[in-house]
Amino acid sequence: MKRGAPADRPSEARSRLLSTATKIFYAEGIHSVGVDRIIAEAKVTRATFYRHFPSKEDLILAYLREVHRMDRGAVGAAIAANPPPADPLLAIAGAIAEGIQSPGFRGCAFLNAAAEYPDADHPVHREIIAHRQWFLDTLTTLMAQVHKETAEPAARHFVMLRDGAMAAGCLFDPALVAETFLRGVEGLLRINAERQSAESAS
Amino acid sequence: MKRGAPADRPSEARSRLLSTATKIFYAEGIHSVGVDRIIAEAKVTRATFYRHFPSKEDLILAYLREVHRMDRGAVGAAIAANPPPADPLLAIAGAIAEGIQSPGFRGCAFLNAAAEYPDADHPVHREIIAHRQWFLDTLTTLMAQVHKETAEPAARHFVMLRDGAMAAGCLFDPALVAETFLRGVEGLLRINAERQSAESAS
DNA sequence: CCCTGGCTAGAACGAACGTTCTACCTATGA
DNA sequence: TCATAGGTAGAACGTTCGTTCTAGCCAGGG
Numbered sequence: 001m002k003r004g005a006p007a008d009r010p011s012e013a014r015s016r017l018l019s020t021a022t023k024i025f026y027a028e029g030i031h032s033v034g035v036d037r038i039i040a041e042a043k044v045t046r047a048t049f050y051r052h053f054p055s056k057e058d059l060i061l062a063y064l065r066e067v068h069r070m071d072r073g074a075v076g077a078a079i080a081a082n083p084p085p086a087d088p089l090l091a092i093a094g095a096i097a098e099g100i101q102s103p104g105f106r107g108c109a110f111l112n113a114a115a116e117y118p119d120a121d122h123p124v125h126r127e128i129i130a131h132r133q134w135f136l137d138t139l140t141t142l143m144a145q146v147h148k149e150t151a152e153p154a155a156r157h158f159v160m161l162r163d164g165a166m167a168a169g170c171l172f173d174p175a176l177v178a179e180t181f182l183r184g185v186e187g188l189l190r191i192n193a194e195r196q197s198a199e200s201a202s
Numbered sequence: 203m204k205r206g207a208p209a210d211r212p213s214e215a216r217s218r219l220l221s222t223a224t225k226i227f228y229a230e231g232i233h234s235v236g237v238d239r240i241i242a243e244a245k246v247t248r249a250t251f252y253r254h255f256p257s258k259e260d261l262i263l264a265y266l267r268e269v270h271r272m273d274r275g276a277v278g279a280a281i282a283a284n285p286p287p288a289d290p291l292l293a294i295a296g297a298i299a300e301g302i303q304s305p306g307f308r309g310c311a312f313l314n315a316a317a318e319y320p321d322a323d324h325p326v327h328r329e330i331i332a333h334r335q336w337f338l339d340t341l342t343t344l345m346a347q348v349h350k351e352t353a354e355p356a357a358r359h360f361v362m363l364r365d366g367a368m369a370a371g372c373l374f375d376p377a378l379v380a381e382t383f384l385r386g387v388e389g390l391l392r393i394n395a396e397r398q399s400a401e402s403a404s
Numbered sequence: 405c406c407c408t409g410g411c412t413a414g415a416a417c418g419a420a421c422g423t424t425c426t427a428c429c430t431a432t433g434a
Numbered sequence: 435t436c437a438t439a440g441g442t443a444g445a446a447c448g449t450t451c452g453t454t455c456t457a458g459c460c461a462g463g464g
Contacts, residue, residue: 013441029318031233034421045442046423056422106320111369115317116231118308118372132373156374156382164366167313170320171334172358180358187393215411236451247412248453258452 014052017042021063026109030060030116057123060113064127067109071131075138084145089158092139093185096162097178100169108166135159147192147199154192161185216254218244223265228311232262232318259325262315266329269311273333277340286347291360294341295387298364299380302371310368337361349394349401356394363387 020042024033035056039049053059078091099105106112110128117124139158144151165181222244226235237258241251255261280293301307308314312330319326341360346353367383 011440028320029233031231032318035423036421045444047425047443048441050423051440107317111313112317114369114373115309115314116234118230129373132370136374153382153385156378157386160366160370160379160382160386161362162366163369164362164364167316167365167369168334168362171316171331172338176358177362180355180362183355184359184362187389191389213410237453238451247414249413249455250411252453253410 011052013042013044013048017044017049017052017059018062018066021059022066025060025063026067026112027104027106030113035059060124061127064110064113064124064131068127068131068134071135075135079142084142087146087189089139089142089146089189090185092142093158093162093182096165097182100165100178100181101174105169105174107170108163111163111167132159143192146189147196149199150192150195154188157188158185161188213254215244215246215250219246219251219254219261220264220268223261224268227262227265228269228314229306229308232315237261262326263329266312266315266326266333270329270333270336273337277337281344286344289348289391291341291344291348291391292387294344295360295364295384298367299384302367302380302383303376307371307376309372310365313365313369334361345394348391349398351401352394352397356390359390360387363390 017038021038024038024041035046035049038059039046042049049059053062074095075092078095079088082088082091110131113124114128117128119125120129136155136159140151140155143155143158147154161181161184165177169177219240223240226240226243237248237251240261241248244251251261255264276297277294280297281290284290284293312333315326316330319330321327322331338357338361341357342353345357345360349356363383363386367379371379
């Protein structure tokens with residue numbers, strides 16, 4: 001009996017289910033989308049759905065993990081393409097600004113999900129927290145290469161600008177939001193770089 | 203017997219309904235709360251509910267208008283207590299930072315609602331846009347008294363920091379979020395004030 | 405007086421929700 | 435060869451949703 005992990009073989013139906021859910025949950029929210037809708041658009045049957053996802057909640061968690069995977073890939077690519085000493089933070093900010101202006105942008109999947117799952121003990125909420133902690137940690141590490149002493153507040157500042165930009169991106173003019181965001185990040189990086197050079201000069 | 207006072211205008215049952223809805227919608231979200239729940243906690247009957255609010259959507263709109271009313275009151279009070287030339291912007295930022303750290307804080311009611319109503323044509327979404335436009339306009343006016351030329355981008359920057367702080371306030375440590383927000387606002391105001399004095403010197 | 409308006413109480417509706425079930429088909433590999 | 439895993443198709447479960455309805459209670463003003 002070679003029954004290993006439940007995801008040993010990439011099932012066609014499962015990936016169709018997940019990509020459909022990702023698209024619809026992101027575009028329309030979670031509570032307001034029923035499983036029937038996802039089943040219908042993924043062109044699978046109810047039985048198949050419940051074979052791969054024991055409940056809707058499992059699908060929601062898989063959706064968030066999928067978005068997390070994509071975010072990690074995008075950040076990793078930005079860092080790889082702009083390794084220190086080139087500024088990967090500007091590359092990340094650029095990718096965010098680009099995302100905000102791309103068609104179909106509906107904000108941050110995690111912030112949107114957090115609005116629907118305020119209970120801190122809920123598995124969905126915990127998944128959100130975990131993603132955000134990863135993002136903050138990643139930025140803190142990168143920020144430490146600009147100015148070590150203020151890396152943590154600077155990273156928090158970056159995340160705050162990003163959160164604001166992602167939230168406003170589908171409520172204001174995306175181009176203006178992206179511009180405001182990039183200006184803010186540039187200012188933040190400039191200040192930290194000045195701190196760094198001021199210290200190394202002394 | 204009823205008071206002859208004109209304060210009778212809003213019925214007791216209606217205001218109980220609205221305050222209950224405001225509390226529950228804000229704390230738990232909109233889609234995940236049924237009308238039965240609000241009816242039960244407001245201690246009214248279904249018939250009474252539908253007498254005052256033709257549908258759930260009307261209650262949701264009333265909820266958002268109620269929060270808007272409270273926000274306008276808070277901003278108005280902050281401006282009244284710190285009229286120019288004292289800085290009302292710092293007072294507003296302080297009130298926001300205080301809100302983030304107060305118990306029961308669940309983020310911005312409008313950002314949360316926007317996550318549940320992404321359709322731009324939906325009445326709820328439009329109510330959100332209207333509130334945000336009012337806030338941006340208010341800040342732009344105040345910002346113009348610091349530095350007229352850059353009032354608009356500075357106000358957008360302020361709103362972006364606020365949105366980020368409100369979104370993160372219930373996902374990170376509120377005290378750290380509030381501190382990061384206030385530092386960001388101080389920096390923003392300092393830069394604009396420097397621009398102002400640099401110009402008036404020339 | 406009775407009419408009206410705001411309220412209580414609770415039954416009932418159809419639709420949609422998440423979930424379970426039976427029944428059958430079809431590749432694959434031991 | 436045959437058991438099995440993963441798929442299709444669709445009925446059905448019980449619950450909850452938003453909404454409507456009937457019926458009755460009580461106070462104030464014409």
